Each structure stands twice: as structure tokens, then as C-alpha cells.
Amino acid sequence: MAARLTTRVLSGRDAVAEAGRLLRSGGIVAIPTETVYGLAASAYDEVACRRIFAAKGRPQDNPLIVHVADMEAVRQIWREVPPQALLLMEAFWPGPLSIILPKSDRIPDTVSAGLDTVAVRMPASQTAREIIREAGVPLAAPSANRSGRPSPTSAQHVLMDMDGRIPLIVDDGPCAVGVESTVVDLTGDVPVVLRPGDIRAEDIARTIGSAEKGTKNRESGDAPRSPGMKYAHYAPKAAVCVYDGEGVPAAVRSCFVQHAAGGGSPVILCSEDAAAFYDGLAVRSLGTGPRDAEHRIFRELRDADARGNDLILVHYEESMGEAVRDRISRAAGARRGESS
Ligand code: TXA
Ligand code: MG
Numbered sequence: 001m002a003a004r005l006t007t008r009v010l011s012g013r014d015a016v017a018e019a020g021r022l023l024r025s026g027g028i029v030a031i032p033t034e035t036v037y038g039l040a041a042s043a044y045d046e047v048a049c050r051r052i053f054a055a056k057g058r059p060q061d062n063p064l065i066v067h068v069a070d071m072e073a074v075r076q077i078w079r080e081v082p083p084q085a086l087l088l089m090e091a092f093w094p095g096p097l098s099i100i101l102p103k104s105d106r107i108p109d110t111v112s113a114g115l116d117t118v119a120v121r122m123p124a125s126q127t128a129r130e131i132i133r134e135a136g137v138p139l140a141a142p143s144a145n146r147s148g149r150p151s152p153t154s155a156q157h158v159l160m161d162m163d164g165r166i167p168l169i170v171d172d173g174p175c176a177v178g179v180e181s182t183v184v185d186l187t188g189d190v191p192v193v194l195r196p197g198d199i200r201a202e203d204i205a206r207t208i209g210s211a212e213k214g215t216k217n218r219e220s221g222d223a224p225r226s227p228g229m230k231y232a233h234y235a236p237k238a239a240v241c242v243y244d245g246e247g248v249p250a251a252v253r254s255c256f257v258q259h260a261a262g263g264g265s266p267v268i269l270c271s272e273d274a275a276a277f278y279d280g281l282a283v284r285s286l287g288t289g290p291r292d293a294e295h296r297i298f299r300e301l302r303d304a305d306a307r308g309n310d311l312i313l314v315h316y317e318e319s320m321g322e323a324v325r326d327r328i329s330r331a332a333g334a335r336r337g338e339s340s
Contacts, residue, residue, distance in 0.1 A: 004164040009155050013172040014183050016127065018148050019170050020134025030144040032172035033123040035096045035180050035197070036151040036298065037069070037158045038141030039166065040131070041110060043077070046108040049140050052185040053110070062227045063113035064122045064127055064140040065098050066182070068133035077120055077138060079104050082310040084186055084208045091139045091207045094129065096200045097180040098203045111140045113227060121181050123186040127172040137291045143180060144156050144169075150234045150301040150331065153178050157302055177294040185210065193227035197296055199231035213322075234331040238267075238299040238309050242332045244316040259311050267304050269297075270315035275276030282309070297324050301331060 010018060019029045019040075026048045028041045039056060041048035053060060068304055071089055073082055078101040085099055103111075103118035104173040107340060109272075112118050120138075134140050144150040145269045146161040155171035162169070182197030184204055191211045193201040204211040243252050252268060259266045271293075275283050285301050286293040304312050314328050 001127050007159065007163050007166055007169060009159060009169045009171050013184050015170045016130050016134055019131045019168060021136035022168055023139065028055060030127055030162060030166055030169040031139070031141065032125055032170060032175065033128045034125045034176045036153055036175055036178070037144040037155065039144040040067070040139040040141040042135060043111055043138040043140040044108070045105055046110050048286065049108060049110045051085055051088065052140065055162065056142065056145070059141065059147065061113045063115055064111050064142050065109070065117065066111065066118055066126065067139045067141055068120060068122050069129040071122070072263060073138055074120055076106055077104055077118060078102065082186065084191065086205065086257060087208050092199055094124040095119060095199065096197050097123065098181045098183045100183065100185040100187060102187060102201055116301055117187055119183060125172065127170065131170065148233065148235055150236055150298045151180055153298050157193070160302070178298060179327060187291060189276050191336070196325060196326050200322070233300065234327050235333070236331065237305045237313045239313065239330065240312045240332040242314045242316050242328050248315050249274070252315050253278065255280070256315055266311040266313055267307070267309040268313045269300055271317050271319065274317065289319055293320035293324045317340065323335055
């Protein structure tokens with residue numbers, strides 16, 4: 001393993017310049033984006049990209065997303081830019097939409113994890129785009145968490161996972177969106193949303209005529225098309241249990257009371273409205289609607305660990321949206337509430 005580094009947390013103009021310097025010389029740097037913090041390296045530098053996998057403990061077969069600061073940059077990264085891609089870029093860039101297309105030879109196999117495609121997005125975060133410009137190259141960047149942990153939505157979260165493993169974290173405050181980008185695959189006949197995010201499949205379908213939801217490979221039936229979807233994800237130290245459907249408040253309350261009586265320390269995550277059901281119990285609000293829930297979910301998972309909660313009971317409601325449902329069900333793994 002590499003020698004332990006001193007990890008600096010910097011912000012402002014100096015931080016951007018220092019990030020550029022490190023990235024130009026083959027280093028890795030944690031950078032802010034509007035979705036979650038990313039762990040970046042030059043997308044053209046195979047050795048630097050290998051350092052990302054090592055620092056995260058990321059499986060080698062899980063490809064990285066490439067980040068650009070201008071539309072023209074995609075011409076070096078994808079083999080071709082089809083009309084559907086141009087329409088999506090016009091509509092949603094800069095913003096939380098990653099588009100998958102066949103890759104050019106400039107992109108090393110380490111970035112694409114051996115696939116012949118690559119995901120690209122232009123972040124809405126101005127600081128992220130300044131860092132890309134300063135580096136002078138597109139940046140490959142997965143979320144800046146240790147593999148399997150909740151994605152980081154603040155510089156403090158990155159430090160928790162990466163202290164001593166990377167030289168620099170650029171701090172730009174809490175992320176505006178809070179969940180990772182929507183990932184859409186344009187390599188087949190029909191566009192497929194492989195990972196739900198703040199931009200919905202319906203938004204994409206409105207722009208280019210159609211979009212399916214799903215993670216399955218059309219040809220083989222069950223091989224994951226997005227390699228990242230097959231791994232355990234987003235897991236806090238606490239157990240996570242998701243409840244939805246009929247009779248949720250009674251089931252959540254009874255599980256909470258039983259767990260607390262046994263000496264445990266449970267906490268409930270629910271919408272602002274549903275909090276009224278849990279008067280007197282430890283409850284954290286995910287706000288009202290998908291934007292609030294996306295903004296808060298990863299922070300709440302990490303805060304529960306920091307408080308010493310050992311069980312997180314999530315009262316899910318459809319109003320929280322698909323991106324949040326995806327993240328909490330993967331955080332929960334197989335554990336689901338009886339009432340679901
Ligand atoms: O918002 C985001 O997308 C953040 C920020 C940092 O930009 N990045 C991020 O990266 O979430 P990561 O590596 O944590 O997640 C990338 C996801 C994984 O599920 C990966 O398998 C999938 O995108 N992916 C990337 N390239 C792919 C490709 N060529 N084909 C299929 N799936 C791909
Ligand atoms: Mg990730």
C-alpha cells in the first residue's frame with residue numbers, strides 16, 4: 001500500500017490552482033460537483049486512474065465517469081456524437097446527466113473497465129468546471145467514498161473516508177443535488193436509464209422520444225449492464241430497513257420500540273409530513289418531495305453513524321422519487337420491513 005499522505009482540505013481560488021497542478025502531474029484530487037464529491041484524475045492518464053481504484057478500494061470492473069468543461073471535449077472521448085446525444089447535452093448540460101456511448105482510443109481501458117463504451121457528463125458546479133479547465137484534460141471521477149460506503153456530499157464526508165489516502169480535497173460546501181447523476185446508455189436502439197438520478201427517465205423521453213428504465217442487458221437477459229449496479233452500495237455502519245406500502249407507521253413504530261427496548265439505538269427517516277406519526281421517537285426529516293430527499297439522504301445515512309445509531313428505519317414514500325428509492329434499497333441490501 002502507498003505511504004500515508006497528509007490530506008489537505010482547501011477552498012477558493014488557491015485550491016483550484018493546486019488541484020490543477022496535482023492533476024496535471026498525474027495525481028488524484030477530491031473535487032466538488034453538484035451531485036456528490038468525486039475523486040478525480042486525468043481521464044487520459046492510465047496510471048493516475050489506477051490510483052483512483054486503489055484509493056477507493058474499487059473493483060477493477062467498475063468503469064469511471066469522465067467529466068468535461070465544454071461540449072467540444074466529447075469529440076476526443078466518444079467515437080461519434082449522435083444526434084440523440086447532442087439533444088440531451090443541449091437540454092441537460094451542464095448538469096447531472098451522464099451519457100454512455102462507444103469510446104475513442106484516447107480513453108484507456110482502466111477508465112472504461114475494459115468496456116468499449118464510456119460515460120461522460122458536464123458538471124453544473126462551476127468549481128468543478130474550473131478545476132477541469134485548470135487541469136487541461138477531461139477528468140475521470142467516481143464518487144469520492146471508500147467503495148461500498150454512502151457517497152460524500154461534503155468535504156468532511158470525503159475526509160472521513162479518504163484521510164491519509166489522497167493529497168487534496170477541494171471544499172466547495174455541501175452538494176446542491178446530493179445523489180449521483182442519472183446514467184443513460186445510448187448505445188442500443190432505445191435509450192436506457194441505468195441509474196436513476198435527479199433527471200428523470202420521463203425528462204429524457206420528452207427530449208429524445210423514448211427512454212427505458214432498467215439495469216439489465218438486453219442481449220444476455222440478466223448480466224448487469226452497468227457494472228456498478230451489482231455491488232453492495234451506500235452502506236452505513238447501521239443496519240438499514242426500508243418500509244413502504246400499507247400500514248407503515250405502525251410497523252415502523254413497533255420495530256423502533258422493540259429495538260430500543262433491547263438496548264439498541266434506532267432512528268427513523270421519513271418525510272416532513274410523516275414525522276407526525278413518530279412523535280416522541282428519534283426521527284429525522286427528509287423534507288418534502290424528491291429534491292429535499294435527494295439532498296438529504298446520504299448526509300442522513302452518515303449522520304446516523306456519527307450519532308451511534310445502529311438501526312435506520314426508512315419510511316419510504318413515492319413522493320421521495322426513484323433516485324432515493326434506488327439508493328435506500330441498495331443501502332438496505334436484503335433487509336426490508338415486513339409491511340413492504
Ligand atoms: O454524479 C456522479 O455521477 C458522480 C460525480 C462524481 O460526478 N460520479 C459517480 O461515479 O457517481 P461512480 O463511479 O460512483 O458511479 C458511476 C456509475 C457506476 O454504477 C458505473 O458502473 C456506471 O456509472 N458506469 C460508468 N461507465 C459506464 C459504462 N461505460 N457502461 C455502463 N455503466 C457505466
Ligand atoms: Mg459511487
